[in-house]
Amino acid sequence: MIQLNNLSYTFEKGGGVSNIEMSMQDDEFAFLIGPTGSGKTTLLRLIYMDLLPQVGNVIIGEYDSDGIKQKQIAFMRRKVGMVFQDYHLLEDRNLFENIALPLHVIGCSKDEIVDRVKDSLDEVGLGGKESHYPGELSGGEQQRACVARAMIKEPDVILADEPTGNLDPVTSFELIKFFEEINREGTAILMASHNYNLIKGRGHRIIEIRNGSIRKS
Amino acid sequence: MIQLNNLSYTFEKGGGVSNIEMSMQDDEFAFLIGPTGSGKTTLLRLIYMDLLPQVGNVIIGEYDSDGIKQKQIAFMRRKVGMVFQDYHLLEDRNLFENIALPLHVIGCSKDEIVDRVKDSLDEVGLGGKESHYPGELSGGEQQRACVARAMIKEPDVILADEPTGNLDPVTSFELIKFFEEINREGTAILMASHNYNLIKGRGHRIIEIRNGSIRKS
Amino acid sequence: MDKLAFLLSEGVKNLWRHKLTSFSSIFSIFLTLIISGTLIIVSQNTSKVIEYLRDKYKIEVFFKNEITFEKVEEVVSNINKINGVRSTTVISKDDAEKIFKSQFGEDIMKIIGYNPLPISCVVNIVKDDTKTINIASIINKLKSFQEIDEINYQGRIISRIEGYYQLFVRLMTSILIIVFFISIFTISNTIRLTIYAKEKLIESLQLIGATRSFVKAPFIIEGILIGFIGSALSSLLLIGLLEFSYDLIYTYLSFKIEYDIKLLILTLCSLSIIISFIGSSRATARFLK
Amino acid sequence: MDKLAFLLSEGVKNLWRHKLTSFSSIFSIFLTLIISGTLIIVSQNTSKVIEYLRDKYKIEVFFKNEITFEKVEEVVSNINKINGVRSTTVISKDDAEKIFKSQFGEDIMKIIGYNPLPISCVVNIVKDDTKTINIASIINKLKSFQEIDEINYQGRIISRIEGYYQLFVRLMTSILIIVFFISIFTISNTIRLTIYAKEKLIESLQLIGATRSFVKAPFIIEGILIGFIGSALSSLLLIGLLEFSYDLIYTYLSFKIEYDIKLLILTLCSLSIIISFIGSSRATARFLK
Numbered sequence A, B: 001m002i003q004l005n006n007l008s009y010t011f012e013k014g015g016g017v018s019n020i021e022m023s024m025q026d027d028e029f030a031f032l033i034g035p036t037g038s039g040k041t042t043l044l045r046l047i048y049m050d051l052l053p054q055v056g057n058v059i060i061g062e063y064d065s066d067g068i069k070q071k072q073i074a075f076m077r078r079k080v081g082m083v084f085q086d087y088h089l090l091e092d093r094n095l096f097e098n099i100a101l102p103l104h105v106i107g108c109s110k111d112e113i114v115d116r117v118k119d120s121l122d123e124v125g126l127g128g129k130e131s132h133y134p135g136e137l138s139g140g141e142q143q144r145a146c147v148a149r150a151m152i153k154e155p156d157v158i159l160a161d162e163p164t165g166n167l168d169p170v171t172s173f174e175l176i177k178f179f180e181e182i183n184r185e186g187t188a189i190l191m192a193s194h195n196y197n198l199i200k201g202r203g204h205r206i207i208e209i210r211n212g213s214i215r216k217s
Numbered sequence C, D: 001m002d003k004l005a006f007l008l009s010e011g012v013k014n015l016w017r018h019k020l021t022s023f024s025s026i027f028s029i030f031l032t033l034i035i036s037g038t039l040i041i042v043s044q045n046t047s048k049v050i051e052y053l054r055d056k057y058k059i060e061v062f063f064k065n066e067i068t069f070e071k072v073e074e075v076v077s078n079i080n081k082i083n084g085v086r087s088t089t090v091i092s093k094d095d096a097e098k099i100f101k102s103q104f105g106e107d108i109m110k111i112i113g114y115n116p117l118p119i120s121c122v123v124n125i126v127k128d129d130t131k132t133i134n135i136a137s138i139i140n141k142l143k144s145f146q147e148i149d150e151i152n153y154q155g156r157i158i159s160r161i162e163g164y165y166q167l168f169v170r171l172m173t174s175i176l177i178i179v180f181f182i183s184i185f186t187i188s189n190t191i192r193l194t195i196y197a198k199e200k201l202i203e204s205l206q207l208i209g210a211t212r213s214f215v216k217a218p219f220i221i222e223g224i225l226i227g228f229i230g231s232a233l234s235s236l237l238l239i240g241l242l243e244f245s246y247d248l249i250y251t252y253l254s255f256k257i258e259y260d261i262k263l264l265i266l267t268l269c270s271l272s273i274i275i276s277f278i279g280s281s282r283a284t285a286r287f288l289k
């Protein structure tokens, strides 16, 4: 369960979000939409506590942002899969190593890592590209790698920031279907997107943000 | 004028483009479409000679990729504005410095740089964010910064790789209109995109690429 | 286990990636340990060296010409009782004749038919370094004997050498302190460079849910590796040098160096661990929030 | 103009960003220049130093006891003609008596009523360093005089000192060569680190249409700045040390150091330019394709 109570965060140079009041169930699938610069990424960063709120608090599962310790943030993040808008892939490690990193963090065994990375790469259609470095992948392939990395630790929640920006319509559609499948298995998904065509008419909740505030939920 | 003659390039790890035969007039506006991983970025990299063709050659204006020297590539690039799919903004320089860099390269005076950067930032709607570092801009803002940087040296050709991936529909539409305006003033534009809705019905040429080859032009 | 292997390989990679700066840290640790090793050996030998030097101390006493050998022996037994005197060697007229020969290339007996040279006596000083010697008071006591004509002593030069020795120890100690801090500084600088180069990795790891200790571990390992290599190299060099110079010094100065290899290696290792631990924690504490 | 200002400010920023590694390059250049400066001064003074040392050379010759002073004077005038002899000083029986007194603390005249000590003569050697002296041949010629009884000479010690001096010069030269290459190496390492850190900038600049020389310029400027700072520091230190030690050495050894400040600074500057130029071109050539 994600719950945001009267959340505000303003950057020093201006911009940010204010008075966000929102909650999500454990098995919900919601879209976050809004024009560029409206605060979608900021909101997601607040949820996975990359930013800590200046006002209000975030509750995610058993973790409350109020007075949370660095170590607890780390443990919380192990249960959250994140797809970053700017990928955050490591340039000096190949695809396999990039995807394996979250498993090293939680301390999986070598064999398990090899198996799970292979499976998740196949799932997003990147099988056979294990040895490519991020610079040797197309934009869309990098984006899918990012999805695979978020998914590999089988998280309770997936926060995806514009995961289809560099995908063609067919691949985007496949990704949404894939997300829906995971959602059906009990993972909550919050996905920021500009792609109204992809979103509309799928029966999921749509949260609209404008100028840092939620307009309709 | 851009002309590609029997162009082929294959990466060591596979992927690339083959037998590309294409030409563009000095005042043309063309879209490059194709599924993710089909070779759009590779084709654009060949045109601005970030990659040199293994077979065939590229002619852009007075420059021929056959036996071209490093120095001539540099001069050629000063006449080509590029919007990169992955932005290529410098993390340790603020927006102003990022946009000003091409002008330093061609040796503009300080005053001219200040004026032109201000104008071009206003044009893409980023006025007032001069002191933001790339990490302090939203995804869409970074993308527009990249457009501003490509435009600032008033190039003869603009090569734009997925420039609307992180833009909402309204801003994307504005960008296309802006490109059309520039095109009317005599700049050739080649833009790779997934966004069929944005492209269709605007009367521009559409080049489709699949699996590294041009399908219809 | 696999996690440990992962962290270890990350640490080795870090070290290897910045070979050149790692090398400078290893070198500075090496230097620190060489100096501390030398100091340890020096301090273990200080009493022997001072003893050795004092062994060379001597005061020469010339007796008046008219004094008989019996009288001389009586006086010498009194000299032996002076505080700070270890032993005495009487040089008879015959001995003096030989010394004259070697100095002037002449046989004095042949020239003038008899030996005019006075009886003299070499006074040796206590060797034990725990006692500080007051040469001046010994000289004064010797002067009080009426039978003594002249007193010659090189004490000043030798006590100056002793002074140099102590100056050397003090100098080495100050240099040790300086290089100790330089080592900490260069190690933390090396690791800081690695941290800079790994900024993205660190950020990504933290975003993925790595704890701070997991993120820090490879850097601490890098520091410890640097320390380990430094201490291994310096131990090897020191032991090699000791083995080599032991014979040499024994042959030429008949001085036996005393050392305890186990203690030496132990001290060097613990020093290097301290340095690399402080250095790398300093770097990670400052640059990993 | 604005372009130049831009490139210059980029160079200074590079230097500042890697303060610590820049510092180590500056230090190694500094070291190289200090050593070469010392060598320049040493080589300018070599002939004076050798002259100074040879001034202290002496061979002592003892005449047989029966030889009269007149005969001695005749022999000495022959000694003066030997190749390699600069001058001679005759020590009469009276002089010898004084020496005896200072050695043995006894007045030999008082003891035996007459002076048995032989006449001797100190033979000084030519000072000019362009001539190499064959001490052995001089000794042989001296031995051929029947009037001479014994020959004493410290030549060995002093020619050993001369040997040490030359060893010192040779050692410094080898060290110079080593530190020269170390300097080039550390500079190119420093600049390589900057290049690594600026990988993105370099790539972006090249994609934007910057020529290779435009991209290289800030790194070359960085190298030259390092060289300049190194040579300024070492010139200052050397001149300071010279000014300080000139008086000191003159007072204690009455030896005047010869040096030419302009030549010194000029040499150091050109050396530092060579080092930093080679170092930075090496880095940029290898790491900027």
Ligand SMILES: Nc1ncnc2c1ncn2[C@@H]1O[C@H](COP(=O)(O)OP(=O)(O)OP(=O)(O)O)[C@@H](O)[C@H]1O
Residues within 6 Å of the ligand: A011, A012, A013, A014, A015, A016, A034, A035, A036, A037, A038, A039, A040, A041, A042, A043, A085, B132, B135, B136, B137, B138, B139, B140, B141, B166
């Ligand atoms: N670190 C920061 N420092 C200062 N301002 C920031 C920072 N990060 C974001 N901003 C500003 O906050 C506003 C919201 O940014 P945010 O990234 O949340 O937008 P977004 O909705 O994700 O937009 P996009 O769709 O373009 O990704 C923007 O105006 C941006 O310039």
Ligand SMILES: Nc1ncnc2c1ncn2[C@@H]1O[C@H](COP(=O)(O)OP(=O)(O)OP(=O)(O)O)[C@@H](O)[C@H]1O
Residues within 6 Å of the ligand: A132, A135, A136, A137, A138, A139, A140, A141, A166, B011, B012, B013, B014, B015, B016, B034, B035, B036, B037, B038, B039, B040, B041, B042, B043, B085
């Ligand atoms: N440097 C490289 N080394 C090896 N393979 C590469 C390299 N760059 C691209 N590829 C491969 O070449 C193919 C085409 O890549 P390209 O980037 O041109 O695709 P694209 O059409 O731009 O895709 P997208 O729409 O996702 O950006 C991909 O399969 C990619 O994996």
Ligand SMILES: [Mg+2]
Residues within 6 Å of the ligand: A040, A041, A042, A085, A161, B138, B139, B140
């Ligand atoms: Mg965003």
Ligand SMILES: [Mg+2]
Residues within 6 Å of the ligand: A138, A139, A140, B040, B041, B042, B085, B161
């Ligand atoms: Mg692409």
